[in-house]
Amino acid sequence: MTKQATRRRGDDLVRSIHEAVLAELAEVGLGRLTMEGIARRARTAKTSLYRRWASPHDVLLDAIHDEHPQEVPSPSADDLRGDLIRALRQLVEWTRSPTAAAAAAILGERKRYPELAAALYERVFDARGGRFTLTVLRYYAARGHLDPALITPVVADIGEALVLKHSLDADAPPSDEQLAAIVDQAILPAVGRGPQRAAR
Structure with a gap:
């Protein structure tokens, strides 16, 4: 062989x-x-x-x-809004996967298995670049398009938190239009960008 x-x-x-x-x-x-x-x-x-x-x-x-998605922002870093929407869409798609269910099972029992929950962040989420929109925001900040001081832990969680809240409230994931609204009305303003300035 x-x-x-x-x-x-x-x-x-x-x-x-x-x-x-x-x-x-x-x-x-x-x-x-x-x-x-x-x-x-x-x-x-x-x-x-x-x-x-x-x-x-x-x-x-x-x-x-092995199955956790890896965000790949636009190489030229010229479509912040689009990259953020795509990151949230990737999150929505991932939530339907067996690995998302497995991650939820671990987090649901974090009190019983605290070391396993900590390892999930260290060996999966952080090792893959962090959370979905955080990867995009860090990418743009590293290229001088965003002030890194604005990417606080709260800002890093805004998109994912709103996606999960919508999914719980509506018992269905957000539509593309709703993902765009999350980006336009929450994430971009939080980093000092309106939709009209989101390209850079």
Whole structure:
């Protein structure tokens, strides 16, 4: 078997294990997640898991990290409004995924598993550049288009908080028009930009 084929086989195994841990979590919950259950669902030996991960929670964090979306702002940094809307749309799409459900399960039990919740931020959210709109805002600030002092923790959370509030209140994610309203009426004013000045 060639090195490329071996690597591909290894990638396929990791992918199947990631799918298995997410499915197992959805069925049994965080407290009953075990290496045995993940291995059985992935149809692989438990030793295969222990070669790479120390615990079922490590497998879970790796699966969430692997599928967590990465925001890619416009290379020329000339469409702040559009990049913010796309970041929120990416958040909405992610909330429908198994990895979002897994992240919610961890945060929902943060009192029982505080170290796991902390690791979710450290190994997934922060490792992937932070939250959705925060990545965009930092990108523009680094290129001199925004005052970094305006990107406070509150401002960093505005877009995501409003998306989640709408989803809870309406029992449905915001539409594209509503995402644009969040950007125009909340995020841009918070960083000193109106829609007419949002291109730079």
